[in-house]
Amino acid sequence: MEKLTLQEEEAMLAVWQIGKGFIKDFMDVLPEPKPPYTTLASTVKNLERKGYLVSERFANANRYSAKVKETEYKKRFMSGFVNNYFQSSYKELVAFFAKDKKISAEELKEIINLIENPQK
Numbered sequence: 001m002e003k004l005t006l007q008e009e010e011a012m013l014a015v016w017q018i019g020k021g022f023i024k025d026f027m028d029v030l031p032e033p034k035p036p037y038t039t040l041a042s043t044v045k046n047l048e049r050k051g052y053l054v055s056e057r058f059a060n061a062n063r064y065s066a067k068v069k070e071t072e073y074k075k076r077f078m079s080g081f082v083n084n085y086f087q088s089s090y091k092e093l094v095a096f097f098a099k100d101k102k103i104s105a106e107e108l109k110e111i112i113n114l115i116e117n118p119q120k
Contacts, residue, residue: 002050003080004073007035011043012052012066012073020065 004012014026023041027034035043044064047053052073055062086092094111097103 004047004050004052007039007043008047008050008052011040011047012068012070015044015047015053015064015066016070020063022061022063026064 010030011026014029015021017029018025023037023044026044027037027040030040034040044053048055048064052066052068053064054067055064082088082090082093086096094103094108098108
């Protein structure tokens with residue numbers, strides 16, 4: 001799976017939020033400042049070329065939907081992120097946030113509970 005640019009990730013977030021839609025639909029949910037329509041259209045075409053989106057033709061427009069699920073992308077992205085920046089150690093990742101005071105003891109307790117009781 002090819003890495004996405006920030007612009008492509010923003011477009012994918014819009015696609016995942018909408019489901020199936022046209023460029024205009026995705027434009028409507030993008031945060032300000034919105035890119036020009038033609039820029040978003042090019043980004044969407046790149047995402048289709050990279051295999052992240054599929055399209056269906058409707059008259060003179062394409063309706064796009066995600067080929068890659070959001071959870072699948074998050075898993076791959078996080079795995080790569082942890083491998084590259086934390087020597088493949090999720091413990092190092094959590095320790096980084098704990099040392100930087102970005103995660104509280106209560107949040108860590110919740111994480112431990114999720115690990116110990118994954119079905120909940």
